[in-house]
Every structure is written in structure tokens, then in C-alpha cells.
Amino acid sequence: MTFQITVQPSGHQFSCEEDETILAAAMRAGVGLPYGCKNGACSSCKGKVLAGSVTHKPHQERALSKEEEAAGMSLFCCALAHGDVVIEAREVAGSDDYPIRKMPSRVTTLEKVASDVIVMTLQLPANETLKFRAGQYIEFMLKDGKRRSYSIATAPEQDQPLTLHIRHLPGGLFTDQVFGSMKERDILRFEGPMGTFFVRDDSDKPMVLLASGTGFAPIKAIVEHLRARGSTRQMVLYWGGRRPQDLYMDALCRAWAQTLPNFRYVPVLSDLQPADHWAGRTGFVHQAVMADLPDLSGHQVYACGAPIMVESAKRDFVAQCGLPDDEFYADAFTTEADLNN
Missing domain, CATH: 3.40.50.80 (Nucleotide-binding domain of ferredoxin-NADP reductase (FNR) module)
Known part of the structure; x- marks a missing residue:
């Protein structure tokens, strides 16, 4: 079943499947709702349900408390609609300027800059580029459908491989690999760019x-x-x-x-x-x-x-x-x- 989501105050509308989160549907439709982790932990996508009803998939209490949920607040990355819904959310201009792509990449360097931090550089296939905004991140696509997110530390204007800063979390599915068995020339697949954390170039505020x-x-x-x-x-x-x-x-x-x-x-x-x-x-x-x-x-x-x-x-x-x-x-x-x- 398909429902209609209306965003206020913009009036933008998009369709949402019953098993699809409101954020996922917005991203698919090119509507720029703010978001970060997409996993119910960071609260970047928090907004208000003005009409209709939603239920939430598992999420962090600190990101959306029971009191906030009772007052009509919602984490759209975890929200499943039960019919047509009207939400209140601040949209992010320019968040859909660059399409999200799935790409292979080759590890070119692994430089240990601290005991628990490695700077990784990735080379994209020949004649391929990734357009992104400064501050956005990519998601590595791992086995069993798991993903791990890392911010791009390279400016979009720099003609060089993508650079990531990876901190070792002992026992971590991905970071144990980076700090242990990973080597230069290994192939990693990722999806990106993602996230609405990027500099707003239309302001001159300090x-x-x-x-x-x-x-x-x-x-x-x-x-x-x-x-x-x-x-x-x-x-x-x-x-x-x-x-x-x-x-x-x-x-x-x-x-x-x-x-x-x-x-x-x-x-x-x-x-x-x-x-x-x-x-x-x-x-x-x-x-x-x-x-x-x-x-x-x-x-x-x-x-x-x-x-x-x-x-x-x-x-x-x-x-x-x-x-x-x-x-x-x-x-x-x-x-x-x-x-x-």
C-alpha cells in the first residue's frame, strides 16, 4: 500500500510505501529532509507529525524520548506511516544536487596517524568521479548487508583520492579489518554521498x-x-x-x-x-x-x-x-x- 506524505511548510509531497521509512521515501523522491545516521541514534531527522499517525522502528531513547513521541515528534529515519501523513520538517536546500551512487574503490594508502586512527585514501575507477558537498559521508557496503559510515575528509575541489579518518573500535566489524588484515589495493564498495551536514555557502555569518x-x-x-x-x-x-x-x-x-x-x-x-x-x-x-x-x-x-x-x-x-x-x-x-x- 502506498501513502502520501506532505511536508510543511514547503508543501512538498511524495509517496511512501507501508514498509518504507518516511526518510527513505523522501530520499528516493529527492525531497531534502535533514538526516545523519539513518539508524535512530543521532536525532538529525527529528520533526513533528501534524496529521496522520506513524510507528517507530527501534531507536535510541535519547534521540526520541517517549515524552517527545507522545507530543507528536518523530524520527523520520525510523517512522513507518499508517496512512497519509503531514509532517513538519526543515528541508535542506541542495541536499539532492548530487545523486547517491554505488561505486567500487581501491585502497591506495593506509597511514596510521595515531595509535587508534588511520587515514585511508580511496581511488575511484578510471574516468569516474564522486560529486559531493564538503561535510558529507559515504557508507561502505559490507557482508550480510551491513554498512559503516565515514565522513569524507577531502574537499570537493581537490583533485585527489577520497580521504577518510578511521578510528579503531576494538571488536568492530570494519575497523578490526582496517587495523588488521586490510592492505593497499584492496577493493571496497561504497554508496554516497550522504548526509545533510555540509557548509551553507549562502551565508556570511561567522x-x-x-x-x-x-x-x-x-x-x-x-x-x-x-x-x-x-x-x-x-x-x-x-x-x-x-x-x-x-x-x-x-x-x-x-x-x-x-x-x-x-x-x-x-x-x-x-x-x-x-x-x-x-x-x-x-x-x-x-x-x-x-x-x-x-x-x-x-x-x-x-x-x-x-x-x-x-x-x-x-x-x-x-x-x-x-x-x-x-x-x-x-x-x-x-x-x-x-x-x-
Whole structure:
């Protein structure tokens, strides 16, 4: 059975099969609903059901609480319609500009930049290119239909192989392979580009770039994209880690700060040891932003990393620093453990 989904306030409409999530149907129809993990863990696709009814597939309580669901809120990546439905959602202009493709790729390099981080580069087939927006991600297609998502750390303007930053999660289906048996010239299949976390080029507002761990990867793509375009937008990057080695491309960020007149870099560490000899900022990375920029009402924020960091930043920036809710753009890096908790 097929139902009709209407999006407000745009009035866009698309069809949805009874066994299809509202987000999947929107993506198929080229309607740009916001989304991130597609697995009910990050809350990027959260919106409201104005008319009709839905039920939700398994999802994280923190992404959609029972109280929110009772109030009509929905995670569209998990929502199955029971008839025609009217939803309220902020659509993302340009999210469907580049088609999602399935492609083979060859691993060209595996560079260990920290004890638990490898930078992987992928070469596409000859005469093939992947068009994407800075900040988007790809999904590797693994055995048994499983998938793993990684942000592209390369700017779209760069004529070079795709680059990914992969953190080792012991016991991880994919990362154990990357850190163990994978070798150069191995073939991997992926689908992409995906996600609505990308820089909004139609704004000149100052940008706060907020990253934890390998959430730096899409932030790197955004900075290099803006540099390639000759953008003069003000950017400040706050990159958080536990110890100095977690900031695995610290030297690159410091070089940006020296060469880009509109860029500042603030590294923040939360779990220092005496041997680290750290003289920089400490504590939670989003709180460092609040200390430096108590008024965010005229800014845009792009946050990427651990779900707890992203959630805390949005809550506190909006409630305490006056950031408009619709100027917070995020990609929470969910793991299989996040999905199963």
C-alpha cells in the first residue's frame, strides 16, 4: 500500500510505501529532509507529525524520548506511516544536487596517524568521479548487508583520492579489518554521498567549527572547501580530545591558523596526564566555545563528533548563548555500540 506524505511548510509531497521509512521515501523522491545516521541514534531527522499517525522502528531513547513521541515528534529515519501523513520538517536546500551512487574503490594508502586512527585514501575507477558537498559521508557496503559510515575528509575541489579518518573500535566489524588484515589495493564498495551536514555557502555569518576525535574529518573538508573558494568568512575551530595524541592533525590546524587570515584554532583537552606537558585549554570542548563566545546569536555552528558532545553543544548554545536553533548543523558519529544501547 502506498501513502502520501506532505511536508510543511514547503508543501512538498511524495509517496511512501507501508514498509518504507518516511526518510527513505523522501530520499528516493529527492525531497531534502535533514538526516545523519539513518539508524535512530543521532536525532538529525527529528520533526513533528501534524496529521496522520506513524510507528517507530527501534531507536535510541535519547534521540526520541517517549515524552517527545507522545507530543507528536518523530524520527523520520525510523517512522513507518499508517496512512497519509503531514509532517513538519526543515528541508535542506541542495541536499539532492548530487545523486547517491554505488561505486567500487581501491585502497591506495593506509597511514596510521595515531595509535587508534588511520587515514585511508580511496581511488575511484578510471574516468569516474564522486560529486559531493564538503561535510558529507559515504557508507561502505559490507557482508550480510551491513554498512559503516565515514565522513569524507577531502574537499570537493581537490583533485585527489577520497580521504577518510578511521578510528579503531576494538571488536568492530570494519575497523578490526582496517587495523588488521586490510592492505593497499584492496577493493571496497561504497554508496554516497550522504548526509545533510555540509557548509551553507549562502551565508556570511561567522562559523564555529566544533569537533571531537575523528569528527575532525568533515570539518577538515569544510575548511579546505572554503579555502579553495577564496571565502573570507570568519572561522574558529575548537577541536577536543582527551590527550594530545587525539589531535592527530594538530600541526595542520596550526598551519591553517598561520596562513588563513580568517581562521583561528583552539585545541582543548579533557583528560591530561602530567607527562603531556600541556599548556593549552582544558575541559569540555563545547564549554570552551561558551567561555570565548557567550553570544552566538549571529553565528553558525558546525559540530561533528561524539553524540554526547553534539547534544550538549546544541542544548547549551541555544539555551545559554542565544544561538538560533536552525543555525546549528551537526553530524553525530554513532557507532554500533550507540545503536545497540
